Amino acid sequence: MQHDTLVEIRDVVFGYGARPVLKGVNLTARRGQVVAIMGSSGCGKTTLLRLIGGQVRPRQGSVRVAGESVGELDRAGLYRLRRKMGMLFQFGALFTDMPVFDNVAFQLREHTDLPEDVIRDLVLMKLDAVGLRGAAELMPSELSGGMARRVALARAIALDPMLVMYDEPFAGLDPISLGVTGNLIRRLTDTLGLTSLLVTHDVQESLKIVDYVYFVSDGIIVAEGTADEIRASTLPYVHQFVHGESDGPVPFHYPAPTYAEDLRLGAQRA
Amino acid sequence: MPRRWIEGLGRRTIEGVWRIGFAARFFGVMLLHSGTAFQRLGLTIREMYFSGVLSLTIILVSGLFVGMVLGLQGYDTLQRFGSESALGTLVALSLVRELGPVLAGLMFASRAGSAITAEIGLMKATEQLSAMEMMAVDPIARVVAPRFWAGVISMPLLAALFSAMGILGGYLVGVRLIGVDEGTFWSQMQGSVDFTQDILNGVVKSVVFGVAITTIALFEGYDAPPTAEGVSGATTRTVVTSSLVVLALDFVLTAFMFRGTN
Amino acid sequence: MNRTVLDLWVGLFVIAGIGALLFLALKVGSMSTVKAGSSYDVVARFDNIGGLKPRAPVKSAGVVVGRVADIRFDNETYEAAVTLRIDKRYAFPKDSSAAIMTSGLLGEQYIGLEAGGDEHKLEDKDRITLTQSAVVLENLIGQFIYGKAQEGAPQ
Numbered sequence: 153m154q155h156d157t158l159v160e161i162r163d164v165v166f167g168y169g170a171r172p173v174l175k176g177v178n179l180t181a182r183r184g185q186v187v188a189i190m191g192s193s194g195c196g197k198t199t200l201l202r203l204i205g206g207q208v209r210p211r212q213g214s215v216r217v218a219g220e221s222v223g224e225l226d227r228a229g230l231y232r233l234r235r236k237m238g239m240l241f242q243f244g245a246l247f248t249d250m251p252v253f254d255n256v257a258f259q260l261r262e263h264t265d266l267p268e269d270v271i272r273d274l275v276l277m278k279l280d281a282v283g284l285r286g287a288a289e290l291m292p293s294e295l296s297g298g299m300a301r302r303v304a305l306a307r308a309i310a311l312d313p314m315l316v317m318y319d320e321p322f323a324g325l326d327p328i329s330l331g332v333t334g335n336l337i338r339r340l341t342d343t344l345g346l347t348s349l350l351v352t353h354d355v356q357e358s359l360k361i362v363d364y365v366y367f368v369s370d371g372i373i374v375a376e377g378t379a380d381e382i383r384a385s386t387l388p389y390v391h392q393f394v395h396g397e398s399d400g401p402v403p404f405h406y407p408a409p410t411y412a413e414d415l416r417l418g419a420q421r422a
Numbered sequence: 423m424p425r426r427w428i429e430g431l432g433r434r435t436i437e438g439v440w441r442i443g444f445a446a447r448f449f450g451v452m453l454l455h456s457g458t459a460f461q462r463l464g465l466t467i468r469e470m471y472f473s474g475v476l477s478l479t480i481i482l483v484s485g486l487f488v489g490m491v492l493g494l495q496g497y498d499t500l501q502r503f504g505s506e507s508a509l510g511t512l513v514a515l516s517l518v519r520e521l522g523p524v525l526a527g528l529m530f531a532s533r534a535g536s537a538i539t540a541e542i543g544l545m546k547a548t549e550q551l552s553a554m555e556m557m558a559v560d561p562i563a564r565v566v567a568p569r570f571w572a573g574v575i576s577m578p579l580l581a582a583l584f585s586a587m588g589i590l591g592g593y594l595v596g597v598r599l600i601g602v603d604e605g606t607f608w609s610q611m612q613g614s615v616d617f618t619q620d621i622l623n624g625v626v627k628s629v630v631f632g633v634a635i636t637t638i639a640l641f642e643g644y645d646a647p648p649t650a651e652g653v654s655g656a657t658t659r660t661v662v663t664s665s666l667v668v669l670a671l672d673f674v675l676t677a678f679m680f681r682g683t684n
Numbered sequence: 685m686n687r688t689v690l691d692l693w694v695g696l697f698v699i700a701g702i703g704a705l706l707f708l709a710l711k712v713g714s715m716s717t718v719k720a721g722s723s724y725d726v727v728a729r730f731d732n733i734g735g736l737k738p739r740a741p742v743k744s745a746g747v748v749v750g751r752v753a754d755i756r757f758d759n760e761t762y763e764a765a766v767t768l769r770i771d772k773r774y775a776f777p778k779d780s781s782a783a784i785m786t787s788g789l790l791g792e793q794y795i796g797l798e799a800g801g802d803e804h805k806l807e808d809k810d811r812i813t814l815t816q817s818a819v820v821l822e823n824l825i826g827q828f829i830y831g832k833a834q835e836g837a838p839q
Contacts, residue, residue: 205556234558245549249541262559304553464687467694475693478700514712579701586704589712608711613741613748614792615713625705 158183158315158347159204164213166199173199175371176213181349181364183314186341188350188358190393191368197351200368201317204349205239206230218314235263238308238316242323244300246292246307252279253288256307263311278306282336298329302336309340315347316340322354330354334361355394359383367393445641452570452640455563465568466575473534473569473636474576478583480529485584488521489513489591496592497600509602510611513592518615518624519680522585524672527631529584530577531664535639538569539660542643543653551644566644570636577632578625585624623679630671635664722772724808725753728782728795729763734818736784736793742768743785744797749774752795768795768812777802781814793818 159181166174173196181187189197202208203215209223216222220233246255256275260266266274279285282302292300301321308316318337322330338361341348352358359365359379367375367382367390375382375390382390391397459466496512542565545551551561589611596602615621639660646656733755742750750770758765768782779800786793806812 207552207555231558231560234556237556239553239556241549241553243548245553247550247554248544248548259557259559262557262564307557467691470694470697471690474701475697478697518708518712576697576701579698579704582701582704582708585712586707589708611712616739617709617713619739621705621708621713624708 156182158218159187159349160214160216161200161203162214162216164203164210164215166196166203166208166210173371174203174210177368177371177373179366179373181315181347183347184341184345185363186338186348186350186361188352188362188365189368190353190355190358190365192353192393195368196371197353197368198319201239201319201349201351204315204317205234205237235259235311236314238311238313240301240304240308240316240318240321242320243297244292244304246295246300246304248292250291251288252284252290252292252295252303255292255303256310258307259310274310275306278310279303281309281340282306283332296329298325298332301325301329301333305333305336305340309344309346312344313346315349317349317351319351320353321350322352322357330357334358337361355396359394441645444645445637448641448644449637451562452567452637455560456567456571458563459567459571462568465564466572469569469572470576472537473530473573474580476537477530477533477576477580480533481526481580481584482587484525484529485522485587486591488525488584489517489588489593490595491591492516492521492588493592493595493600497596497602506602507606507610509592509596510607510609511614513596514589514611514615515620517585517588517592518620520672520676522588523581523624523627523631524668526581526584526628527577527635527668527672528665530573530580530632531635531639531668532661534573534576535635535660535664536657538573538636538639539643539646539657540653542566542569542640543646543648543656546644546646547648547650547653549648566640570640573636573639574629574632577635578628581624581628581631619680623675626679627672627675630675631668634667634671638664638667723750723769724772724806726768726770726806726808726810726812728766728768728812728815729758729761730766730782730784730815730817731763732817732820733764733766733784734786734793734820736766736795736818740792741794742770742797743794744774744776744799749797766795768797770797770806775805776800778804778806778810779814780806780812781816782812783816784818786819 157180159179161177161179164174164177165172177196177200179187179189179200189200191197199208203210204217204222206222206225214221214223217233218236220229222230222233225233246252247258250258253275256278257271260271260274264271276285276288279288282305284299284302284306287295287299287303292303295303305316321333321337325333334357337348337350340346350358350362359382362379364378365376365382366373369389375385375387377385382394385391385394492513493509496509497506500506500508500512542551545561545565551565554561554564593607597604597607642656642660642663643653646652736752736755738752738755740752741748742752750768752766753769754767756765756767757763766782770776776797777800779802781798781800783796783798784793785796800814
């Protein structure tokens with residue numbers, strides 16, 4: 153079903169300079185789903201989000217969002233598409249020179265000609281949805297990490313996007329904020345009819361809320377499935393990742409070649 | 423090892439040329455995307471507060487002191503030749519032609535330039551620029567260009583204020599403290615300071631310095647590695663590079679402007 | 685910070701800056717570069733201009749009436765050809781004379797215009813024929829010593 157699929161990644165190859173990051177990735181996200189992309193640090197998860205957002209273009213393969221090929225769009229087309237996307241950066245990336253209210257109002261003011269009282273209502277609505285209507289006048293420096301991330305979420309959904317991407321939404325949060333953020337992602341996805349794409353290495357928290365999971369390792373998808381399938385998976389890598397075991401067969405082999413490659417790269421540069 | 427050393431030199435040269443190329447491209451893109459800075463004047467005015475108004479204290483105070491020192495030293499030297507009457511000329515010409523634009527430029531580089539680099543660098547390090555891009559807002563148009571134009575507008579005003587304060591300082595020391603005749607002080611000044619030759623050229627200088635300093639500051643910030651060390655290194659480079667560029671440009675501009683006159 | 689407060693400060697800053705520019709233009713400098721069209725050029729030839737520089741003032745009765753626009757060496761007459769740019773508001777008789785003067789003993793040199801009695805006025809590209817060269821201090825001292833030596837010489 154074409155209109156059911158929002159994000160479709162086919163055989164994407166990408167690398168920074170000589171270093172390959174993605175070596176043929178296939179991934180699909182349906183409308184209304186919460187999809188998680190998991191994997192250890194530096195495996196190319198964030199790069200996937202950058203590809204979907206059009207900040208980098210694939211070397212091979214295609215990235216399609218709502219039927220449009222992101223890699224082939226011109227600047228205007230890309231900006232048009234991005235208005236329908238929201239992105240939550242790792243530490244919120246709130247604009248530090250403006251209060252919470254203006255942060256959430258930013259896109260409304262940049263992209264619409266709405267009168268200020270309508271903007272005010274919309275902003276307070278979005279802030280209320282993340283439980284921070286009372287913090288509207290605070291500056292980002294006065295917020296805790298969890299609050300900053302919720303404000304960033306409110307900002308990401310300000311224009312009612314069809315797709316929201318989250319880069320490590322759980323990193324560095326205390327257990328309470330962790331649960332709050334997780335529930336929020338699920339609830340907003342369901343109530344606003346969004347599609348959520350989650351990049352994370354926090355397995356336990358994300359398995360509670362996601363519909364579908366992709367495991368990325370060494371530039372390819374090594375496993376995929378629903379939350380229950382992943383929990384029950386017997387694949388050594390997935391098993392080790394899900395249960396957080398330090399001693400597993402597969403990952404022990406994986407770091408070795410990249411490390412050696414790194415060393416050789418280092419030798420060439422010096 | 424000499425080979426290593428030569429390789430290092432070669433690499434640094436290539437990197438340097440790359441950076442200059444990037445900076446030139448950055449400058450071009452910034453000019454192309456300047457529409458927003460004028461359509462939404464509020465953005466530019468906001469930045470003028472940060473680069474202009476907040477630099478006022480240092481500019482006014484240092485201008486006053488430089489003028490007072492010029493008054494003292496100038497009087498001391500001139501009176502040896504019995505030409506105290508030329509004190510006004512000396513103070514005004516040195517300030518309007520050279521010290522005003524150059525010193526105000528150096529102050530501006532260290533006060534506003536470093537702040538711009540640090541701010542842009544931090545916005546980059548905390549992914550604020552990426553976030554803006556993902557919100558379909560061009561950071562060059564929204565963040566960079568207003569700061570550029572604010573700097574370019576502020577700089578000549580600051581230089582003029584510096585010169586005016588300096589002349590006031592020279593007047594206070596020369597006329598009020600030492601007792602050079604007030605009428606002579608002003609009339610000698612007016613007789614020898616020419617509007618286009620001296621004052622307008624000083625303004626042109628300060629505009630050029632404003633362009634150079636803000637471009638360097640913005641580029642260093644935009645190009646800074648997104649780490650704490652990266653941003654602090656970029657801030658230092660802004661002050662060092664833009665100070666040197668101001669002095670070098672000053673020489674070039676002076677050579678062009680005052681060629682053929684005394 | 686409040687938007688209006690910020691606007692106010694920037695407004696004050698701009699007013700102060702423009703005020704400083706006006707102060708420089710009106711009080712410190714003189715708007716004396718006579719604009720093209722509102723001035724006329726006359727040429728005066730001198731045997732020796734001493735330390736005269738371009739842009740030196742041209743004064744008559746002590747009032748600045750123009751500026752030295754250009755100084756050239758004439759390779760046929762071996763004289764200095766000095767172009768004086770004089771404000772149109774001031775008209776001088778054709779037989780006016782120009783002299784190179786020094787303000788004070790060591791001060792800057794300027795051109796003094798002495799009005800003549802002719803009915804016709806100087807016009808653009810005219811020549812001032814009556815000129816008096818700069819007093820060169822060395823020559824003066826030389827003459828003085830020579831004169832003293834003559835006085836003291838046995839009759």
